[in-house]
Amino acid sequence: MRKFEFAYGHGKKAFEFDENDLIKIIRMKEFPPLKDIKSCVLEAIRHPIGSPALSEIIKPGDTVAFICNDPTRVANSHLFMPILIDEMNRLGVPDENMRIVFSLGTHREMSEEERVKQVGTEVARRIRMFSSVSTRSEDFMYFGETSRGTPVWINKLLCDVDHVILTGTIIHHYFSGFGGGRKAVLPGCAAMETIRKNHSWMLDPHSGLGILDGNPVYEDQIEGVELFAKGRSLFLFNAVVNAQHEFLKMFAGHYIEAHKEACRFVNEVYGCEIDREADLVIASCGGYPKDINVYQMQKTMENTSCAVRKGGVVILLAECIEGSGSAKLEETFRRLKTAEEIRRELEENFQIGANKAYAITHPIAKADYILVTQLDKEMAKMMHFYAATTEVEEAIKLAKQKLGDHPRTILMPEGSLTVPRLSES
Structure with a gap:
């Protein structure tokens, strides 16, 4: 067993996991932070x-x-x-x-x-x-x-x-x-x-x-x-x-040309190849403010979806100290019970907040998401999350009940930043 510490809100959550079950730990590429x-x-x-x-x-x-x-x-x-x-x-x-x-x-x-x-x-x-x-x-x-x-x-x-x-x-x-x-x-x-x-x-x-x-x-x-x-x-x-909020590189100039140059660097820093999708992904949003609410947390969900297999499980550490972050997001989930209903309504009348409800259902269609969070459990259930708990160990126990005792696992401690991609070979 190996001990890990993942960012959570303004602090960290510690947990132990069997190294033999790990496929990969996905982190940003190492680049020296700028000093001056x-x-x-x-x-x-x-x-x-x-x-x-x-x-x-x-x-x-x-x-x-x-x-x-x-x-x-x-x-x-x-x-x-x-x-x-x-x-x-x-x-x-x-x-x-x-x-x-x-x-x-x-x-x-x-x-x-x-x-x-x-x-x-x-x-x-x-x-x-x-x-x-x-x-x-x-x-x-x-x-x-x-x-x-x-x-x-x-x-x-x-x-x-x-x-x-x-x-x-x-x-x-x-x-x-x-x-x-x-x-x-x-x-x-x-x-x-x-x-x-x-x-x-x-x-x-x-x-x-x-x-x-x-x-x-x-x-x-x-x-x-x-x-x-x-x-x-x-x-x-x-x-x-980087994940520690240190500057790696700065870009200035034309708002299109300089930005595209920066995006190429972002792909180099945050992109990560994987050989196979995992049964289980354990990820952190990276702490505050990336996990300030569900509205911001969802962006990490999309990244983790790139690493998990169809029918797998994602455990996501996201404190959500400000709850959902959107009254419209909550109202949409209360009223519409399926992803199909949400998409259909958006196609007819697109509304900000409701669009985030649709975005949440997208990765959930691929895998079950278990939240380690302060979010109300009933709200998490309403938003189609598989489960919500305050402890990583409980989340791992729930995941293993579905996947078995030794799920092939990827860890994403910098989940809001890193973007996994299946290698072409």
């Missing part, structure tokens, strides 16, 4: 991909809006934002000419404490901070319609400045291919109807994990941002982090 953060940030923005350097773009007295991530995403904004703000000052942009807009998408409003924590006390003291709340229709400006029929409404706070700088980190995304890049604007700073229409394309079979080319969600997002970007200056600063 300041020099790496400045190197990225002074030698960008597909764009002139910021020093050639920014003029003294210009106005700048920074888009920053909300707490549901690991961004380390507090580490790079002071550097970017000081660089703006050096280029002649005073503090009063800058603002920060938090890209909430459809997520809940942030508290003032959360805003300060995201960007750091010094930046919060110096720079005005705002949130893009998708349901406040009066906060958005219309830019036309994409070829797929998405009305493009973007937050006005991005519309009256000389430059918009998109920040954040990049990981795989379960239906739009990859995070980062254009997502800071759409869905991050878009109106609810824009997000609803764009996300409806997740039902298309060409949308999916790690796919950009031919992905209708991604292509619609790009088209929408291009409508907004006409006559505007957009500049990207994205980073890739």
